[in-house]
Amino acid sequence: MNRIARKFGFIALGATLTATTAMTSAHAQDETIKVGILHSLSGTMAISETTLKDAMLMLIEQQNEKGGLLGKKLEAVVVDPASDWPLFAEKARQLIEQDKVAAVFGCWTSVSRKSVLPVFAELNNILFYPVQYEGEESEKNVFYTGAAPNQQAIPAVDYLMEEEGVERWVLEGTDYVYPRTTNKILEQYLLDKGVAPEDIIVNYTPFGFSDWQTEVARIKEFGSAGKKTAVVSTVNGDANVPFYKELANQGIKAEDIPVVAFSVGEEELAGIDTGPLVGHLAAWNYFQSVENEDNAKFIEQWHAFTGDEDRVTNDPMEAHYIGFNMWVKAVEKAGTTDPEAVIAALPGTEVPNLTGGTSTMLPNHHITKPVLIGEIQEDGQFEVVSETEELVPGDAWSDFLPESKKLKADWVDLKCGNYDTEAEKCLGETAMAEPAEEEATSN
């Protein structure tokens, strides 16, 4: 018995070895299906995106261990767009035209996504985008596995209002398209909820901002008006560490002025002394601390794959996990990797997520997800303090902005990403492209 088990183990090991060699082999054979990975491995965004590349390699390796897809092995094609937005478009073109990939998993910032959109539309391929974003978009070729604003920002604000009794709001963000759009939606939402305009301040700081003294002092002052105050932070990337350090140094405790962040996850906390941050909040659709079997297995596999017990998992990784499994399922259903057939097969696909539920791909190319609010713990993990009872369907066009309220995305029946329900017609590309261009250049 023992010997058989050992033998079996050897076979499994052999299979893994062949899988890895097949993946890295330069002489790709015809029977592999190629999957593109478009994440920055150098430059400013490498801090976040490198992990996602590793996660994708792990998922592909696991799929190959299970026997591949449609009887063929999967082959990862990794390119490095180097945090350079125009380079994203070039690399995307290279992946599709030269490497002939069946689908691409990639991008992090909204600018990089906006920059590759025309390429995917022109060459009709598939992009899985794993990061929470500002919404106001639905493209035929893009599947958004991260959260739309109604799956992250709005529930977080609701939590603060109901559980913490917050009446005054500081919307603090980095100056680019995601925070600006999210804050526009949030501000409108708060005003609709009866918050007085003088109880909201919106403030923006540049990328990589490090001198937070004035901003934090302002928050402190704003918070001393006798009403419970909270900060909604869309501060992105590197600027977070000095921000939280300054909060701690100026003695702002989570009990007094909680900060709820939309861009701070386990990965970002790994670079901070989290002691002074205990109690500040983050809203995501997944936390590493969520307890269930699928997640425990995923974390174990991740540690085994990276060979590092301290590596954390985070929300965008889960989004790739869901997106990849959805793509596999859709390919199996369509019986081909032809993008057109897979795009048609994807809506309605259901796969288990890592928080114990089942996520579904919706006709608007967004997915259903639970919304979790977590408090930062001393060990850099989050403790879930609130969770939506049901999965929240992602809404491409926010209901809280007058200009997008009437729009609807449906790629199954209407075959349109921005259907105007009042005028009853599809606005098409022209209406979509305009704000996109403007935002892309602003960065």
Place this chain on the structure above:
Amino acid sequence: MVFIRTIIAIFLLVFTALLALPAGAQEDDSALRQAISGLGAEKGYSKLRQAIDVVVETGDPRGARVLDALAEGDVYRREGDGAVFIVSGRGKERNLIDPVTSEQVGTIAKSELKKVRVNNSVRRTVRDAIGALTLGAKDPDIRLSAVRTMIDNPDPDSLDVIATALEREGDDDVRTALEQARAAAILLSDAAVPDKVAAIETIREMGGQEALSLLVRARNAAGAEMRDATEAAIASVQKRLQYWSLGQNVWYGLSLGSVLLLAAIGLAITFGVMGVINMAHGEMVMLGAYTTFMVQEIMRTSFPGMLDWSLPIALPLAFLVAGSVGFAMERGVIRLLYGRPLETLLATWGISLILQQTVRTIFGPTNREVSNPSYMSGAFQLGELSITWNRLWIVVFALVVFAVLLYAMNRTSLGLKMRAVTQNRRMAAAMGIRTPWVDALTFALGSGIAGIAGVALSQIDNVSPNLGQGYIIDSFMVVVFGGVGNLWGTLIGAFSLGIANKFLEPFAGAVLGKILVLVFIILFIQKRPRGLFALKGRAVEA
């Protein structure tokens, strides 16, 4: 660090608990024990808050210790029997501490424990509860902090408690605080108008952000007869705060200026004195920060007791690391490109990318944690100004570095040679100075100083491969504005840009503020192309 703080807090609480232990405490144990066991029994945060109130009602100061541990997340429930313990230690085996007697009662596997979860609202309840429990503590500092929480969260129901405490109180500071707490509570109660007017006066004298917050709350709650008095008090407090906010802006400006000075001072030598457009300057700063990280890691694993010393130890090492990289750069690349500024710019830009990617490959792309030593954490109050220790130390440090560098340039033989070479290379060579070596040493000095700046910046910024990029533009800005080739210009330039930035920020916002400063510099350079303090004489034309 938090761990240490917790230990100290627990120690103090235990200490007071022991002192406050009355003779007949033994029989009270069961009541406290029962109350504490309630902490582990209930599900949900509101139930937990009720259980906390039960502990408070026992009035036993030992309860404060359990509650403090609860807020820190150290209270666990044993899976088998639901008994509540304070748990210490890390790893798989944890120590069980009896919540009442504070004695260690054994060890247990982590898997058999279930943490009692807390959220912000529970922590708030705990904080108030600890205040109530420690109001009778022996140590005046603990009493004072208990009263401070009462001022922050005034409650008319606590007036009786405050009155009794006032009768007993001997310490002047605590008395004043208690009177302020009473005034704050009176404002929210339904006391008579004269009492409230007196209370407003007390709060007005207290001053500061807290007083403003209390007065605003009182105004919202008060009737028409109180409105004028409250408004007047608010106006008076606000006026005082305005003066202080002026001081605050100056301080923030100085602090930003010191960061700019640190970042730019190395460049003032490599670019200012030598004229090398060194785009890899920021990466020298980054190398310094990573050296600090390495030193701290080694301290953490090998000499945990000396963690606070990691910064002083990192300073010379950072100087050496960045200095030798600078030396190698000068000898290997820049030496060959003297007199060709454009090529130098491109070559150093390339080196900066190489250094960044090397660090990214070795240390990974994610941020590295460099913790603040205890003497650089927290803040102290100067009037209404809260000054954070790390910023204060950085201002001091920047000035010290500046002074040392100034001395080295003006009073040492190397400094003399440096100045001689930059002013007239051929003459200096004729006097027997080995100009190539002086060039290399000057560049190494500038790079080393940048490395030292990295040690300081690791305390306030991310330690990531991109650390340097954020400072390179600012550094050039400061050196050009201050006047190329003049250290004093760099000093004045850094501080004036810092202060200008901080005065603009509250009105214009961080993004526009920075743009305005840049526009100002462009205009200034048009008018005075050589910056604030231009070098005069023949040297300039050389």
